[in-house]
Amino acid sequence: MYRQDTIVAISTPIGEGAIGIVRMSGEKSVEIGDKLIIFKRGGAIREMADYSMSYGQVIDPFDGQVVDEVVVSVMRAPRSYTREDVVEINCHGGIVALKRAMDLAVQLGARVAEPGEFTKRAFLNGRIDLSQAEAVIDVIRAKTEAQLRAAMQSLEGGLSSKIRNLRSQILEVYAHLEVAVDFSDEDAGALPTQDLIQKLGECQKEAGKLLADARRGKILKEGVKVGIVGRPNVGKSSLLNALLGERRAIVTSIPGTTRDVIEETANIQGVPFRLQDTAGIRDTGHEVEKIGVELSLKTMEEADVVLYVVDGSEPLTKEDLEIGRKLGSKKALVVVNKVDLPVVAELDQVRQVTGERKEIRISATKGWGLEDVERGLVELVFAGELRCLDEAIMVNARQKELLEKAQRAIVSGREALEAGMSEEFAAADVRIAYEALGEILGEKSGEDLLDRIFSEFCIGK
Structure with a gap:
């Protein structure tokens, strides 16, 4: 279940650095931030303009001790990564100051985020689909420029748009097949069988292109x-x-x-x-x-x-x-x-x-x-x-399996029509293809699947 509470995590790698970020997301982010932060020039986070930053200090609200000098930014819902109110506290990059700021946020009502929970919320709140969410981890793990380009294409919706386009074509065929089944004795405007066979052939080619792009992406991903x-x-x-x-x-x-x-x-x-x-x-x-x-x-x-x-x-x-x-x-x-x-x-x-x-x-x-x-x-x-790699898409094992399932169903539906079988058989296959592609986008995603996907992320992302 999606808990609509406020989460907090250290979003930068653990270790010494110039800056470390403590990120909060949820309806109480601004409220908790106002209890933690005192700005040098006065004011409060709730008074800050969206997408602005301000200089201040993290103060322990229980004993008044200064924890760190910080720069705070605020991004309000729905114009944020998670589509929730997000507050980011830019601390000095030492682990002690970062952990102290995070612990104080927890004492004030936040919960430590689970791995990948910020991205999971972006998906659950409809900002990105599941394939885009999975692309985030590929961006983080990219070791070459080509890997990064392919991952960014998926993150920006490259894979999603191709999947949606193919689903639209499949849905059109499915609608005509259902009309033919429901009104078999009438002229209800369903396309002739030969036209449906041709359209499924085109869908099969598109699925084949996607799998070819996926194979190139596999080269980029696995080496x-x-x-x-x-x-x-x-x-x-x-x-x-x-x-x-x-x-x-x-x-x-x-x-x-x-x-x-x-x-x-x-x-x-x-x-x-x-x-x-x-x-x-x-x-x-x-x-x-x-x-x-x-x-x-x-x-x-x-x-x-x-x-x-x-x-x-x-x-x-x-x-x-x-x-x-x-x-x-x-x-x-x-x-x-x-x-x-x-x-x-x-x-x-x-x-x-x-x-x-x-x-x-x-x-x-x-x-x-x-x-x-x-x-x-x-x-x-x-x-x-090598230029074909510019069209490569980063596809994981789950997505590849669903693409192959969709392609097999498309082929099975086309062969059923070519064999002169009832449109019911082809319609069942085409529906399987449509739903398999939908699973790539996350239209059907149980809690176990989401937990498995986002558990691969780092905490804070």
């Missing part, structure tokens, strides 16, 4: 898994460090130094690439190294893209060629490392096992060719269509 594989001591860890611009993996001249999979994320042209440095792949009797080799093979199998590294300064070995054969149909780049030394590797043999895969020559220790590797990764994953 591209890149397995860096090769035999021991070809420079896999050096390549990881070079792409990251920092020393993350231990590098020695001793083969088999890396025993476990090390994963770090690199931001390449706005896309997160999850680089996974693996143990060198070779036959070994060492029990621990054998486990590392098994993990390397598993990483290669599960990766979206593979960087297959060979040492150009040494003759090829049977391990080099065997690893190349294991690539199978994987998307991969052949990375010839250590070209700052004379190249003696028989690269024609590599090409025989790797086919027409792109070959890039680098020196990880000198930094040569790294831009070519980055460019090659982007081209391999997006096939020159």
Whole structure:
């Protein structure tokens, strides 16, 4: 149940900083604020203009002690984030002052907010729909500019508008189907069956486009898994460090130094690439190294893209060629490392096992060719269509499942009409699609679902 009380929380990260914010939302926010704050020039929060700020002090109303010097802002309902009266107290950024101000607000009648409760109230009060509320967490967690752009598109209603447009088309079909069912013996103006089949086909295409956008958004959200594989001591860890611009993996001249999979994320042209440095792949009797080799093979199998590294300064070995054969149909780049030394590797043999895969020559220790590797990764994953990411939408597992459910129902309804079945069957399917899309927007959202969604938020948001 939505409790229409007043909530309070520290809305900035815990730790030292220039400013920390204590936020209140609810019908008693202004009243509680007036009991807490004394302004240097007199007056009260209730007298402040909307969207204005004023300088004052937080005073303990029980003993008159000054807690902190602050700047206070007020945003009255409905023109606020929650569509309730909101008061924000900008304190100095130390935890003691912030917690003291929040605790005093609680003593005066506020309740400490639950995780995500401010955004939850924005949804419950109709300022945003559920898909926009879920986008807030994607904005907060964005680690690249492309992730942020996609999350902001959803927050500003990009996903919502596409869903509403598709629902409108589906509703039109559903209305004609219901007319055909209710007035089957009369000419009540329902569209001919062939026209309804065509319209459902168009709906199916729109749902497919949404899922394609969602798949691109998944790449942005989860990143591209890149397995860096090769035999021991070809420079896999050096390549990881070079792409990251920092020393993350231990590098020695001793083969088999890396025993476990090390994963770090690199931001390449706005896309997160999850680089996974693996143990060198070779036959070994060492029990621990054998486990590392098994993990390397598993990483290669599960990766979206593979960087297959060979040492150009040494003759090829049977391990080099065997690893190349294991690539199978994987998307991969052949990375010839250590070209700052004379190249003696028989690269024609590599090409025989790797086919027409792109070959890039680098020196990880000198930094040569790294831009070519980055460019090659982007081209391999997006096939020159990186601009399509501008249309990507951040879709979570719940939303994707509902999109797929809607698409299946649309297909089922169209097939029912094509098979000459009664309009009742198609109408039932189309209704399922309509309701599934509505669930994305939050039209049907039980308390358990909302609690699960907003529990992922930080307190204060």
